[in-house]
Amino acid sequence: MDEIEVRELVQSEYKEWDLIVEKAQSGTLFHTSEWLEICRDVLSKDLKIYGCFRNGGLVGGCPIFVKNFKGILKVATSTCKMTSYSGPLIKESASSKAHKRAQETHEILNSLRKFLCKQGFDSIHLTFPPGFEDIRPFTWNGWDSAVHYTHYLSLKENIDSNLSTERRMEIKTATEARLKTRAWNDPETYYRLLSMAYEKQKVKPPLPKKFFERVFKLIQEKDIGYMFISETPEGEAVAAHLNLYGKKCAVIWTATLDPDFARLSPYALLYYNEFFDLKSRNFDYMNVMAANIPTFVDFIMGFSPELIPYYSVTLESKKYSIAKILHKTIHKGTY
Known part of the structure; x- marks a missing residue:
């Protein structure tokens, strides 16, 4: 096949x-x-x-955020706060043969890998989206790998x-409190x-208000999601989800609630009614992005979701590895 060219x-x-x-x-x-x-x-990211490119046509690629630490370390990652995965993508192959598709994937990923290794990064971390399973062009060439998880809740089941x-008891509690959703x-x-929830923990929200304003603007302009809330009979919102549309799914991107109303179980009612709302919008499943958060796993497992793996790969220079060890040593006992 023709050689792959990689460039920004x-x-x-x-x-x-x-x-x-x-x-894709x-x-x-x-x-x-x-x-x-x-x-x-x-977020002031680079x-x-x-x-x-193959023969001048775009056949794949990868978004990267670059950060320089005090001019000493140059770090590349495909993710940032509340963007759990992104990573490499490959144009869908026209071939019906598995070996042909694998060959094309490996040619593109190997070209990307070699290019990234020449950019002077001290650390490269790529997180692939769910469904992208073949990371062998990286692992076969010395990159470390890790497995992460998300939950899929089928909208076709009862x-x-x-x-x-x-x-069931939580949904009953919320219903008896006359909470509603919309x-x-x-x-x-x-x-x-969101601010109330994080103030209760005495920490700042993970993203500034401006980020959410931009996301809501994108939702309104492009119709790529919506907010779903639980509210009191008086119309006071006490819990909310921000849902972003995928190809066959809705991604439960972020969720929050007023801690003073937690005893009324607004989350349980929110998920339950959201199931039917999303089903009416013809989605196949909900992607509940909370399977890597131990404190939330028990809650979402009460809806019997399917556990779905996705993968990341990392390559670190000796300088970065040494710096990481020194950082852990200096801050030992503070975690």
Whole structure:
């Protein structure tokens, strides 16, 4: 096959990248240039989208955020706060033969891997989206790998038959308190609830208000999601989810609640009614991005979701490894 050229995309090529994201089976909203630009602008990230070209046509690539630590270490990662995965993407193969598709994937990923290794990064961390399973071009060449998890809740099954006794009791509690649920896209309400939840823990929210304002604006302009809330009979919002649309799923991207209403179990009712709401919107499943958070796993398991793995790969220089050991030694006992 013809050789793969890898280079950074210019702004005018982002539309072409978004077409790859749209058509690729494992392409997600987190890969899109619009999402990446929100991360770049609000979080002051140095964004690069590297494209892989064959005969002048874009066949794959990978978004990267670059950070320099005091001019000593240069670190590259495909993720940032509350963007759990992104990573390499490959244009869907036209071949019906498995070995041919694997060959094309390996050629593109090997070219990308070699290119990244020449960019002077002291650490490279790539997190692949769920559904992207073949990471061998990296692991076969000395990269470390790790497995992560998310939960898929099928919208084609009978949710009532899959509920645990505890979730049933919580839904009953919320119903008896006359809590209701509905869609309502209001960034002020969401950030108020989020701030209250984090204030209770005496920490700041993970992202600034501006980030959520940009996401809500994107939701309204592109119809790529919505907010779903639980509210009191008086109309006070006490819990909320921000859902982002995927190809066959809705991603439960972030959730929050007013801690003073936790005893009324608004989360349980929110998930339960959201199941039917998303089913009516013709999605196949809910992607509940909380399987790596031990404190939340027990709750979501009460809805009987399917555990889905996804993968990351990492390559570190000796300098970075030494710096990491020194950092852990200096801060030992503070974690």
